[in-house]
Amino acid sequence: MAASETRIVTKLLRDRPDDSWTIEAALENGAYDALRKALTMTPEQIGEEHVKASGLRGRGGAGFGTGQKWSFLPDGVFPRYLAVNADEGEPSTFKDRMLIERDPHQLIEGIVITAYAIDCHEAFVYLRGEFALGAERLEQALADAYARGFAGPDILGSGFDLEIVLHRGAGAYVAGDETGLLESLEGERALPRIKPPFPAIQGLYAQPTVVNNVETLSTVPHIVQRGGDWYAGLGVNRSTGTRIFSVSGHVRRPGNYEVELGMSFRELIFDLAGGIRDGRELKFFVPGGASSPWLMPEHLDAPLDMDYVQNELKSMLGSGAVMVFDETTSPALVAWRLAKFFAHESCGKCTPCREGSGWIEKVLYRIAHDEGRPEDLDLLLDFGATIVPGLNAPFAQTTICALGPSTMSPVVSLERWFRAEILELCGVAPSSVGRAI
Amino acid sequence: MTFTPDNLARARAAMARYPYAKSAILPLLHLAQDQDGWVTPEAMVEIAVLLGITPAQVLGTCSFYTMFKREPVGRLVVSVCTNVSCLVNGGPELLQSLRTRYAGDDDVFVEEVECLAACDLAPVLQVNYEFHGPLTAEAAEALVDDYKTGSRRPRAVSGGRVG
Numbered sequence: 001m002a003a004s005e006t007r008i009v010t011k012l013l014r015d016r017p018d019d020s021w022t023i024e025a026a027l028e029n030g031a032y033d034a035l036r037k038a039l040t041m042t043p044e045q046i047g048e049e050h051v052k053a054s055g056l057r058g059r060g061g062a063g064f065g066t067g068q069k070w071s072f073l074p075d076g077v078f079p080r081y082l083a084v085n086a087d088e089g090e091p092s093t094f095k096d097r098m099l100i101e102r103d104p105h106q107l108i109e110g111i112v113i114t115a116y117a118i119d120c121h122e123a124f125v126y127l128r129g130e131f132a133l134g135a136e137r138l139e140q141a142l143a144d145a146y147a148r149g150f151a152g153p154d155i156l157g158s159g160f161d162l163e164i165v166l167h168r169g170a171g172a173y174v175a176g177d178e179t180g181l182l183e184s185l186e187g188e189r190a191l192p193r194i195k196p197p198f199p200a201i202q203g204l205y206a207q208p209t210v211v212n213n214v215e216t217l218s219t220v221p222h223i224v225q226r227g228g229d230w231y232a233g234l235g236v237n238r239s240t241g242t243r244i245f246s247v248s249g250h251v252r253r254p255g256n257y258e259v260e261l262g263m264s265f266r267e268l269i270f271d272l273a274g275g276i277r278d279g280r281e282l283k284f285f286v287p288g289g290a291s292s293p294w295l296m297p298e299h300l301d302a303p304l305d306m307d308y309v310q311n312e313l314k315s316m317l318g319s320g321a322v323m324v325f326d327e328t329t330s331p332a333l334v335a336w337r338l339a340k341f342f343a344h345e346s347c348g349k350c351t352p353c354r355e356g357s358g359w360i361e362k363v364l365y366r367i368a369h370d371e372g373r374p375e376d377l378d379l380l381l382d383f384g385a386t387i388v389p390g391l392n393a394p395f396a397q398t399t400i401c402a403l404g405p406s407t408m409s410p411v412v413s414l415e416r417w418f419r420a421e422i423l424e425l426c427g428v429a430p431s432s433v434g435r436a437i
Numbered sequence: 438m439t440f441t442p443d444n445l446a447r448a449r450a451a452m453a454r455y456p457y458a459k460s461a462i463l464p465l466l467h468l469a470q471d472q473d474g475w476v477t478p479e480a481m482v483e484i485a486v487l488l489g490i491t492p493a494q495v496l497g498t499c500s501f502y503t504m505f506k507r508e509p510v511g512r513l514v515v516s517v518c519t520n521v522s523c524l525v526n527g528g529p530e531l532l533q534s535l536r537t538r539y540a541g542d543d544d545v546f547v548e549e550v551e552c553l554a555a556c557d558l559a560p561v562l563q564v565n566y567e568f569h570g571p572l573t574a575e576a577a578e579a580l581v582d583d584y585k586t587g588s589r590r591p592r593a594v595s596g597g598r599v600g
Contacts, residue, residue, distance in 0.1 A: 088554045089552065090552075091521060091551070092520070092521065092552060093554060094555055094556055094557060096554070097555065128554065129502070129595075130516075130550075130563065130566055131566075132566035132567065133568070167463070168463065168596075169502070170467065170502035170503070170504040170505055171502045171505075172503065186460055187488075187498060189497060189498055189501035190502075246557070248559060249522050249525055249526075249556075250525060254556060254557040254559065255557045286521075290521075321556075323521055323522055329525060334521050334524070334525075337519070337521050338520075338521060341520055341552070344551060345551065
């Protein structure tokens with residue numbers, strides 16, 4: 001039997017494609033019922049009995065326990081802030097944009113419940129600047145939510161107040177790093193901060209701050225409404241619940257698919273996204289955004305399980321962006337384009353990333369454009385080891401944020417799966433391929 | 438240019454939403470760019486005065502973000518993605534043909550951009566931050582021409598609604 005989606009956070013936007021973002025459609029489908037319920041509970045009940053018990057892990061990429069993150073806030077230190085990471089920029093990830101444009105009330109409800117659970121009265125939505133329609137829809141949704149008492153002062157007569165500020169970014173991938181985001185929100189260049197202190201202790205304006213992703217927050221109302229145990233019953237192992245995967249590249253039906261974790265890559269790519277188009281074969285796929293090491297057809301039956309992909313496949317589910325490439329694709333060209341992305345987006349704060357990302361891009365450019373030199377792969381691995389010591393996943397880090405090690409992901413992938421093809425591009429005779437050069 | 442009275446009121450309202458006024462720097466830069474089509478040196482000075490910081494600090498933040506244009510770019514900003522999902526679906530070819538077609542056109546600024554988070558529409562582009570895709574080179578030119586002639590109404594160059 002062909003695999004199918006399990007629609008929880010994507011239910012309304014799939015059921016009502018023509019008006020899912022309006023307050024009317026949202027209310028007809030039970031929006032803000034979970035908020036009413038949450039306001040009858042204590043913050044601890046929401047955090048512990050529901051969100052922590054649900055096993056929900058952050059959907060932005062790092063996969064950290066959401067309830068655990070909330071629990072790190074120090075007692076008695078106020079004000080504290082909620083920063084919503086809506087700066088979706090990991091290449092080939094497009095789930096948060098859909099959630100913002102097409103179900104903004106679900107996100108707002110998640111924000112209000114979360115703020116109530118962490119005793120915070122001001123939330124900032126850091127929205128990617130290029131999302132003009134998203135900004136418009138979210139702004140309208142916020143106005144409607146304020147007008148009906150779901151946000152603002154004395155929410156639904158509970159005495160709980162929350163201001164929600166929509167803040168548009170202006171084009172910077174690194175602002176999606178949680179500390180880069182906070183710097184940007186303070187009016188600075190989005191240069192990530194050294195941790196510790198972690199944002200929970202000293203975040204926005206040096207106050208305790210929770211930074212949560214859009215999909216994570218959009219899931220919270222469902223957990224509160226149906227119970228943490230219900231959510232924990234979905235999924236597999238420590239990867240509970242559902243996730244939205246953005247599938248793109250050489251597939252017949254590129255798009256977002258919300259599936260129960262534990263489904264296989266094969267079911268996602270072939271049953272849901274329609275498989276490889278034009279009757280071609282799969283050559284390789286990138287399982288979790290540009291920062292994740294690539295996987296091969298032999299990994300198709302692996303489960304969508306964050307820990308399995310990290311521990312057994314030495315990669316990661318990351319942001320849930322699955323990029324699929326057919327047999328006509330040049331791995332060197334894809335690696336170069338990803339390297340170019342990292343070189344462009346490196347903020348320049350840490351030397352290994354600032355200098356290394358440019359070197360990687362230059363060397364991969366010549367390999368991908370028939371100018372490769374016999375020593376190029378070794379050269380990449382040699383200086384790459386100064387960015388990622390050991391070159392083994394999960395990547396060791398010599399930089400403040402994860403952008404640094406991510407620059408080596410395409411290189412490590414080429415070495416792992418396409419060594420012979422790359423050496424040939426570099427002019428190393430096929431007879432010597434496989435031997436150390 | 439400096440803010441019109443209406444936009445000055447908007448700027449002050451934006452500043453009031455943050456515990457510290459400096460947080461309003463990106464909103465104010467967007468506002469200036471929506472008004473003038475780019476971020477002028479005069480706007481950076483005015484924003485500095487409003488926020489109580491130096492113009493160099495405003496420039497420092499402004500120059501970090503790709504959406505802010507520090508020289509005139511014309512009425513229409515056409516942003517073409519060439520990151521990997523678009524790469525394998527014709528994004529670079531789309532970029533090349535649009536660059537050729539609108540070379541020397543003062544109205545149209547064609548730029549290569551990183552992933553726009555719309556890979557289901559690959560190859561995708563934005564015209565003043567409105568998404569369009571998937572597009573052939575011919576369809577993209579017809580689209581940009583529609584914006585040029587006014588049969589499609591563009592957003593402001595920072596993505597805000599005009600009027």
